[in-house]
Amino acid sequence: MSVKPSLLEYTPEALKGLLAELGQKAFRATQILEWMWKHRVADFEQMTNLPPALRAQLAERFTLRPLQVVEVSESSIGTTRKFLSRMQDGHLVESVIIPAAEGKGGAQSDRITLCVSSQVGCAFGCRFCASGLLGFTRNLTAGEILGQILAAEEVSGNRVNNLVFMGMGEPLANIDNLLTALSIILAPHGLNIGARHITISTSGNVPGLRRLAEFGKPLRLAVSLHGASDEVRSQVMPVNRKWPLAQLLPALHEWNKTGKHMITLEYILIQDVNAGMDEARKLARVARDLNAKVNLIPYNTVEGLPWVRPSEAHCKAFCRALMAEKIPVTMRYEKGHDINAACGQLRLRKVQTEAADS
Numbered sequence: 001m002s003v004k005p006s007l008l009e010y011t012p013e014a015l016k017g018l019l020a021e022l023g024q025k026a027f028r029a030t031q032i033l034e035w036m037w038k039h040r041v042a043d044f045e046q047m048t049n050l051p052p053a054l055r056a057q058l059a060e061r062f063t064l065r066p067l068q069v070v071e072v073s074e075s076s077i078g079t080t081r082k083f084l085s086r087m088q089d090g091h092l093v094e095s096v097i098i099p100a101a102e103g104k105g106g107a108q109s110d111r112i113t114l115c116v117s118s119q120v121g122c123a124f125g126c127r128f129c130a131s132g133l134l135g136f137t138r139n140l141t142a143g144e145i146l147g148q149i150l151a152a153e154e155v156s157g158n159r160v161n162n163l164v165f166m167g168m169g170e171p172l173a174n175i176d177n178l179l180t181a182l183s184i185i186l187a188p189h190g191l192n193i194g195a196r197h198i199t200i201s202t203s204g205n206v207p208g209l210r211r212l213a214e215f216g217k218p219l220r221l222a223v224s225l226h227g228a229s230d231e232v233r234s235q236v237m238p239v240n241r242k243w244p245l246a247q248l249l250p251a252l253h254e255w256n257k258t259g260k261h262m263i264t265l266e267y268i269l270i271q272d273v274n275a276g277m278d279e280a281r282k283l284a285r286v287a288r289d290l291n292a293k294v295n296l297i298p299y300n301t302v303e304g305l306p307w308v309r310p311s312e313a314h315c316k317a318f319c320r321a322l323m324a325e326k327i328p329v330t331m332r333y334e335k336g337h338d339i340n341a342a343c344g345q346l347r348l349r350k351v352q353t354e355a356a357d358s
């Protein structure tokens with residue numbers, strides 16, 4: 001199968017360069033951007049104000065839909081929908097549409113959140129995560145990152161206006177493509193989604209964090225901490241051996257100087273691993289130093305992994321211990337638990353089924 005680059009990832013400057021190469025005037029770039037992002041056309045033939053020869057040249061070389069949705073899972077809780085897409089080289093990527101919460105006064109909010117993947121598989125091997133079980137295959141291109149948003153809009157029938165980079169992969173390990181995608185997501189001529197509606201989640205990739213800080217946009221940052229001491233964190237997240245807390249925490253302090261929003265520290269509660277009251281006290285110290293909030297997530301059982309979710313009473317006691325230290329804390333039971341919402345699980349199943357069938 002031929003793999004065509006995606007025109008979605010072309011910035012205005014890159015488009016102008018391409019058009020000059022094709023002997024076309026620069027104003028065509030504005031027309032193409034409008035077709036791609038204002039009208040969301042999926043086919044070059046729909047770009048009716050472009051000369052037919054240019055449409056044919058573009059269609060020959062590029063695609064506007066670098067991924068095709070192959071499976072949609074519905075949750076019985078609300079309307080969370082997880083979908084799996086196949087990319088041109090056959091690899092699978094998953095994304096989750098998260099339902100709008102109720103707005104103020106109980107009115108229906110129009111917020112549509114998409115949980116986006118940034119890589120096929122992941123090299124970081126966090127011990128609670130199904131993506132790590134399959135290892136790393138490749139980075140997504142900027143076009144494939146953007147293509148998930150367009151696919152989600154086609155699946156849901158709604159415009160996406162909130163993004164969380166919490167799907168498969170470590171976004172900051174794919175920083176070049178992430179920054180290209182973000183520049184198009186943020187741009188008025190692109191998706192025009194405000195920085196405060198975009199959350200980047202990281203396992204603690206220190207060089208990527210510094211590049212993201214240099215990018216200089218007031219994005220939200222969620223850090224998978226899952227352990228407030230190196231000893232505990234390294235058990236859950238092997239990345240901690242490469243960038244231990246002594247490197248991660250200063251990088252987060254640097255981020256705080258540029259960001260406008262409190263960092264969120266994600267903390268999955270795993271019985272007999274990181275859920276002791278001693279760890280709660282250490283976590284409170286880290287959160288206070290960073291002026292961060294904490295999001296507790298009772299462990300979501302993953303087939304093939306040994307860990308266990310603590311009892312509800314224990315999770316609540318851990319939460320209360322942080323509250324007693326005046327740390328802003330929320331506890332989130334994974335939405336869509338019944339559709340394998342833990343990162344990577346749907347793809348893991350599909351890859352396993354396909355392997356079994358072949």
Ligand code: SF4
Nearest residue numbers: 122125126129132169
């Ligand atoms: S949690 Fe994120 S960084 Fe860790 S293995 Fe899974 S995808 Fe990779």
